[in-house]
Amino acid sequence: MDQSRQVFLVRHGEADYDRLSAFAPVYHGGRRDFAPLTDLGIGQAEGAAELLRDDRPEVVVASPxxxxxxxxxxxxxxxxxxxxxxxxxxxxxxxxxxxxxxxGEIVRQKIEEYEAWSRSGLLPSDRTWETDEDMAARVGEAVSRHVTPGPLVVVTHEAVIKSATGADVVDLASVHRLTR
Incomplete structure (x- = not known):
């Protein structure tokens, strides 16, 4: 990735998971990823846009x-x-x-494995999840596919942004500069 290129990572706004409950069980589990933003989340996204306005990005790329x-x-x-x-x-x-x-039990188990690895550095040989380094590499490769003459905005998720930036806290709709 071009080190001089301006890339901003933005976490999504607040999702309205409760809105999906009317469609249970269709939107349980992984299908919760279909949740739209709450009214607050819409305002958060608009606030992130205002924070980016002076940087004049040309392209916004999003997770699906x-x-x-x-x-x-x-x-x-x-x-x-x-x-x-x-x-x-x-x-x-x-x-x-x-x-x-x-x-849900498998998800809880995998989160526990990930957190234990984060503390100890001991990687389970049978892991099914990505390490922070894996996620950071994935972000770098994704960003490199989106060539723009000006700044690029990437809208993604908390864990992905933490892995790519080293940030400890990634609030909803927060903006982070990718410096790698």
């Missing part, structure tokens, strides 16, 4: 999840930017094999 797509669409519309979708900007996955059955 509804909360990131809606956040990115609001930012792109406010700033008059092109909007692109990048599947590689997905959230951290507890199980990378999309064909595998994933239950």
């Amino acid at each position: 999840y509804a909360r990131t797509l809606q956040t990115a669409a609001l930012i792109a519309a406010r700033l008059g930017c092109e909007l692109r979708v990048e599947p590689a900007l997905h959230d951290w996955l507890p199980v990378r094999d999309g064909a595998a059955s994933v239950t």
